[in-house]
Structures are given as C-alpha cells and as structure tokens.
Amino acid sequence: MAAIKRIxxxxxxxxxxxxxxxxxxxxxxxxxxxxNICLTGPQGSPYAGxxxxxxxxxxxxYPFKPPTLNxxxxxxxxxxxxxxxxxxxxxxxxxxxxxxxxxxxxxxEMAVGLLIEPNVEDAxxxxxxxxxxxxxxxxKKTAREWTNKYAK
Amino acid sequence: MAPSRSSRNSLQSVxxxxxxxxxxxxxxxxxxxCHAPLITPVxxxxxxxxxxxxxxxxxxxxxxxxxxxxxLNHDDVTxxxxxxxxxxxxxxxxxxxxxxxxxxxxxxWLVESHVREDCEYATVKCAKEGxxxxxxxxxxxxxxxxxxxxxxxxxxPVRKLDIELHYGECPKLSSDCRHCSKSFLNPELAAHKLxxxxxxxxxxxxxxxxxxxxxxxxxxxxxTHCHFVALTPILQLHTERIETLELENKAIRQKLDxxxxxxxxxxxxxxxxxxxxxxxxxxxxTSEMQDYTYHLYSEYxxxxxxxxxxxxxVRELDVKQDxxxxxxxxxxxxxxxGVRAAINGLRMQLHWLVANRRxxxxxxxxxxxxxxxxxxxxxxxxxxxSDSARQVVKL
Numbered sequence: 431m432a433a434i435k436r437i438x439x440x441x442x443x444x445x446x447x448x449x450x451x452x453x454x455x456x457x458x459x460x461x462x463x464x465x466n467i468c469l470t471g472p473q474g475s476p477y478a479g480x481x482x483x484x485x486x487x488x489x490x491x492y493p494f495k496p497p498t499l500n501x502x503x504x505x506x507x508x509x510x511x512x513x514x515x516x517x518x519x520x521x522x523x524x525x526x527x528x529x530x531x532x533x534x535x536x537x538x539e540m541a542v543g544l545l546i547e548p549n550v551e552d553a554x555x556x557x558x559x560x561x562x563x564x565x566x567x568x569x570k571k572t573a574r575e576w577t578n579k580y581a582k
Numbered sequence: 583m584a585p586s587r588s589s590r591n592s593l594q595s596v597x598x599x600x601x602x603x604x605x606x607x608x609x610x611x612x613x614x615x616c617h618a619p620l621i622t623p624v625x626x627x628x629x630x631x632x633x634x635x636x637x638x639x640x641x642x643x644x645x646x647x648x649x650x651x652x653x654l655n656h657d658d659v660t661x662x663x664x665x666x667x668x669x670x671x672x673x674x675x676x677x678x679x680x681x682x683x684x685x686x687x688x689x690x691w692l693v694e695s696h697v698r699e700d701c702e703y704a705t706v707k708c709a710k711e712g713x714x715x716x717x718x719x720x721x722x723x724x725x726x727x728x729x730x731x732x733x734x735x736x737x738x739p740v741r742k743l744d745i746e747l748h749y750g751e752c753p754k755l756s757s758d759c760r761h762c763s764k765s766f767l768n769p770e771l772a773a774h775k776l777x778x779x780x781x782x783x784x785x786x787x788x789x790x791x792x793x794x795x796x797x798x799x800x801x802x803x804x805x806t807h808c809h810f811v812a813l814t815p816i817l818q819l820h821t822e823r824i825e826t827l828e829l830e831n832k833a834i835r836q837k838l839d840x841x842x843x844x845x846x847x848x849x850x851x852x853x854x855x856x857x858x859x860x861x862x863x864x865x866x867x868t869s870e871m872q873d874y875t876y877h878l879y880s881e882y883x884x885x886x887x888x889x890x891x892x893x894x895x896v897r898e899l900d901v902k903q904d905x906x907x908x909x910x911x912x913x914x915x916x917x918x919x920g921v922r923a924a925i926n927g928l929r930m931q932l933h934w935l936v937a938n939r940r941x942x943x944x945x946x947x948x949x950x951x952x953x954x955x956x957x958x959x960x961x962x963x964x965x966x967x968s969d970s971a972r973q974v975v976k977l
Contacts, residue, residue, distance in 0.1 A: 432616060432639070435599055439617045493615060494643045530640055530648035531614030 433492045437462045440534050452538050454486070463488045467499075467538060471581065472546045476573035477505070480581030484518075484541070486534065496528035499541060506569075506576040508548045508559035519554045520544065592704035592719065596678055596694050604674035604687050611670050614649055615640060619690075620670045623662035628652050631662050679703035682718065715743075787811045840875055 441462070444454060453468040465486035471477030482503045489495040501516035509519045520540055521527055553559035562569045598621050607619045615636035622634040630649045632640075637659055640648045647654045661667075671691040677684040678693070682703040688696055697704045702720040707713075708728055715728030727743040735754035749755060756767045762780035775781070779799035785792040786801075787810030794804055805811050 432599075432636075435618070436616050443617070491643070494640060529651060533617075 433488070433490060434462055436493055437488060437534075443533075444535055449535060449539065451542060452535075454534070454538060463490065463492075465534070469538070469542060469545070471577060472542055475546050476570040477507075477545050477577050477581070480505075480577035482545075482581055484516075486537075488534075493530040493532070496523045496525055496532075497534065497537060499523060499537065504576060504580040506558065506573040507545070508550055508553040508555050508562055509544055511554045512558075517554070518544070519552050521549070521552060591698050592701065592706050593716075594679075594697055594704045596697050598690070598693075601675045601678060601690065601693065602680070604676060607670075607673050611666075611673070619673055620662075620666065623666050623670065624659050625662040626654055627658035628654070631666060634659075677701055677703075785810065787814050787817075790814065790817050840872075 437456075441456065451470045451472065454465055456462045457464045457466055465488070467484040467486050469482045469484065471480035471482065480503075482501060482505060485500045485502055486497055487500075488497045499518045499520060501510050501518060504512075504516070506512075511517045511519075518541060520537065522529075522532055522537065522540060548559070548562055550559040550563055558569070561572075599616060599618050603619065611619050613620050613623075613633045613636050614630070615632055618633075620631060620633050623631050624634045624637055625631050626637070626647055628647050628650055630647055632648070637648070638656075641654065641656055641659075645654055646652060671689065673690050674687050675690045675693050677686040677688075677696060679697070679701050684701050684703040686696060686701065703718050705716045706719045706722050708715040708717050708726050709722050710726035710729070713726050713728050715726070717727065721727075728741055730739040731742050731745070732738070733740050733745070733748060733752055733754075736752050738752075740748045750757065751768055753767065753769050756765045757771055758765050759771065759774055759778055759780075761778045761782075764774075766774050777798070779797065781798050782795055783798055783801065785794040785804060785808055787808060788795070790810050790813070792808055792810035794808065796804060810817075
C-alpha cells in the first residue's frame with residue numbers, strides 16, 4: 431500500500447536526521463498509522479522545561495488527506511482545545527490547506543513553532559487568545575503553572 | 583531433459599518503489615508524494631515533477647497540484663524531460679532478494695532483468711515436468727522437492743520439502759521436553775507441557791503484581807504464603823466492579839452527550855434540514871445518527887418555545903377579556919343605578935300624586951256637583967291619555 435511505504439520512508443528519514451526537541455515513532459510496528467510524539471517545551475516559551483505527549487493519527491488515504499494531532503498532555507494554549515481531545519488547530523492540517531508534499535516532520539516543526547508563538551487568528555480557545563493578546567503576563571503565568579502541573 | 587537455467591525466467595515481480603538504494607539519492611530526485619526516487623517521471627504545467635502513478639492518484643482526489651495547489655488537469659501532465667528519467671534510472675539499487683542472500687547491486691533500469699533472468703535467489707518454476715512448485719533459481723536443477731514421499735515412521739504422505747518439519751510433528755516419533763529433557767511421543771508432548779514440573783512459570787497472581795516465578799513443582803509452596811494470592815478474591819472483585827462501573831459510565835456519558843450537544847444548535851430549522859440531508863451523505867452512520875439527534879433536539883426545542891409563546895398569548899387574552907367584562911359590568915351597574923333612581927323618583931311622584939288626589943277628594947266631597955260632573959266628564963275624555971299627561975292637565 432502506497433501510504434505504508436511513504437510513512438515508513440518518512441520514519442526512516444526522521445530516524446536518520448532526528449530533530450532536537452522532537453521524538454516520534456509509531457505506537458507499534460504493525461500499525462504505522464498511529465504515532466506517539468514527545469515534544470519538549472521550547473526555550474523562551476512559557477512551556478520550557480515541560481514534556482508534552484501527543485497522538486498523531488494518519489488517515490489511510492495519507493498523504494492525500496492530512497493527519498490529525500492531539501495533545502494528550504494538558505496545555506494552556508490558544509490553539510489547543512482545552513478538553514479531553516486536546517486537538518491542535520494547525521493551519522496546514524486543515525484539509526483545504528493540506529498538500530500531499532507536506533511531511534510529518536514539517537507538521538511537528540509547525541507545532542513546536544506554535545508553542546513558541548501562538549496564532550491568535552486561528553485560536554480554538556478564544557478566551558485564552560484574548561488573554562494572550564490583552565494581558566500576556568497573566569497568560570504566561572497560567573501557561574507556566576499548567577506546564578509545571580501537567581507536563582513534568 | 584529439463585530446460586536449461588538461462589531460459590527459465592523468474593515470475594517474481596519487482597516493486598520499484600520498495601527498492602533499497604546503494605546511496606541515499608538526492609532529495610531533488612524524490613517524488614513529493616511517495617518520497618521515493620521518481621518512477622516514470624512526469625511534469626505538470628506548473629513545472630513540478632511526480633511519479634506518473636502518484637500524480638494520477640492525486641488527481642483522482644483533487645484537481646490541484648500537490649505542491650502549490652494550482653488548478654491542474656490530467657491534460658496538464660506530460661512526460662518529464664528524458665534527462666530526469668535517465669538520472670533516476672541510473673541510480674544504483676540493491677537486489678530485492680538481498681535478504682535471501684543475493685549481493686548484486688545494479689542500475690535501477692537493469693534490476694528487473696536481473697531478477698527475471700540472472701538472480702540466483704529469484705523464485706522460478708520447478709524443473710520437473712508437470713510440477714507447479716516454486717524454487718529458488720540456484721536449486722532449480724536439483725531433483726524436485728515438491729513430490730510426495732512416504733514418512734518412514736508414520737507412513738503418511740509428506741512433501742519432500744516439508745519432511746524436516748514433519749519429523750517434529752510425526753505421531754510415531756518422540757521429542758524431548760524442553761524443560762525436563764524427558765522424551766515423549768509427539769501427541770503426548772502437548773499434554774505434558776501443561777504439567778511439566780520443571781517448567782518455570784509465573785505466580786498465579788502475577789497479573790496483580792506478584793513478580794515471583796519458579797518451577798511448577800516449587801510454586802505450591804510460594805502460593806501458600808504469597809500476599810497477592812491471598813488478596814486475589816478481593817482484587818478480582820474490585821476489577822470486576824471497576825469494569826462494570828466503566829461500562830456504566832460510558833453509557834451515561836453517551837446519553838449525556840446526546841442530551842447536551844457540544845456545539846450550538848442549527849437555528850433556522852427548515853433551512854438546515856435540507857443542507858443536513860446533502861452533507862451527511864458522505865459521513866458515516868454514527869455522525870449521521872448524531873446529526874439526526876441534533877435535528878430532533880432542535881425541533882423539540884422549537885416546539886417547546888412555540889408552546890410557551892402560545893401559553894403567554896392565552897394568558898394575555900384571558901386578562902384582556904377579564905378587563906373588558908369588568909368594565910362592561912361596571913357600565914351596566916351604573917346604568918342600572920340610574921334607572922333605579924329614575925324609578926324611585928317616579929314612585930315618589932306617584933305617591934305624592936296619589937296622596938294629593940286622595941286629599942283633594944276628601945276635601946272637595948261637598949263641592950258643587952256640576953264641578954264633579956265636569957271633572958268626571960273631563961276624566962272620561964282623558965281616559966286614554968297617559969298618566970303623566972293627565973297629571974299635567976290636572977295640575
């Protein structure tokens with residue numbers, strides 16, 4: 431199947447050229463469509479020092495359909511839904527924005543970028559987005575508290 | 583005479599996309615869709631290059647370029663320059679039978695003919711006439727391994743190929759137990775494995791956390807003082823209870839999800855029913871059911887608000903009606919009072935008149951008869967006149 435070949439090729443590529451702060455791999459060898467992701471909170475962001483786990487789900491139509499990214503660690507962020515799903519709103523993951531040439535590692539790098547600088551235009555948690563815009567200090571404080579509480 | 587080796591072609595097909603390359607190829611030669619070096623490269627109008635098969639798959643789903651999302655048609659895809667095709671075809675690949683032992687590496691355009699004609703490890707048809715079996719090319723000239731022979735012990739038919747495997751299962755042969763090294767006939771070995779006293783097994787409560795393991799013959803002693811075993815009944819009970827609670831919780835959550843919709847309800851009911859129908863076609867059953875539930879729920883909400891509005895209207899009407907009745911009653915009451923007063927006035931006048939008349943009759947009894955006659959004749963004439971007119975005349 432084309433999807434499996436492409437995914438295993440991306441996995442091999444990622445294992446050969448690992449990216450600092452990102453660890454990723456399939457949950458099990460017989461199912462390449464579910465990945466466990468670990469991100470370390472980027473330095474200079476209120477998430478620094480935290481370890482965030484995510485689930486990456488690839489559709490069987492990959493790479494023609496986009497993957498989905500869910501935070502399993504609770505995180506205080508305008509672009510991550512504050513529920514048990516923890517779904518992340520990434521612009522390139524929307525089906526009208528997705529391109530088959532995009533790679534998983536690019537998605538993960540975008541996710542790290544979003545931790546450094548949230549995108550308030552694309553927010554799912556509007557109250558957090560408002561706080562980020564209007565009182566960044568209180569936002570940073572809560573984000574740091576949550577990081578200490580849930581991501582250690 | 584069997585056909586010579588060189589004339590016997592392999593039926594094994596080569597999947598070009600699964601090949602391993604001797605050196606990792608330049609990223610410029612990779613297809614953006616399958617991330618493998620291009621296979622039959624084609625070029626789009628926007629000058630991007632893909633495998634022919636990959637871009638066809640992509641165009642089946644969306645008529646845009648997978649790299650820049652510009653509109654793209656099947657007609658906009660043409661073969662890529664020959665130079666690109668040559669570059670990828672010249673890449674050195676390893677033989678797909680590498681795992682079986684072939685060490686050959688060759689240019690990619692040669693690999694198919696290598697497997698078809700040369701590779702010692704490629705599967706070819708068995709040399710024996712009429713045999714459908716497959717063997718590796720290097721063994722093709724030996725005698726056929728697919729014909730059935732008789733097992734020397736159980737006398738059953740076995741393929742020559744499988745004879746080693748058969749000896750491990752043959753009911754007439756015995757094998758050694760792996761744990762106690764005693765010898766048993768094959769059919770009895772399975773039963774023995776369940777009770778072998780020398781096998782090292784885990785404590786019966788290992789799934790509750792006991793890490794003890796020992797030989798089966800010595801385990802009984804451990805079981806008598808293992809805390810986990812002692813706690814097993816209660817732990818079992820708790821596990822079961824948690825499971826039932828989890829199930830219950832799940833059911834309740836589902837019910838709750840149905841009752842409390844997580845997103846706002848569609849408000850204009852007539853409009854959404856149509857768009858719901860068309861958009862739910864592609865979705866799976868559950869989301870269709872959910873949509874239906876939301877739809878019903880919104881309908882129910884609408885009906886409830888309708889009923890509430892009607893109730894309020896009825897109440898308002900009631901109040902209005904009461905007011906009207908009350909003011910009308912008041913008006914009638916006043917009128918009645920007026921009429922009663924008028925009647926009273928009339929009665930008073932009548933009394934006065936009657937009393938006056940009576941006085942007049944008694945006082946004027948001795949007055950002249952002529953006057954009385956004139957009075958009576960005048961009374962006779964005026965008998966048809968109304969009382970009041972008579973009174974006025976009399977007064």
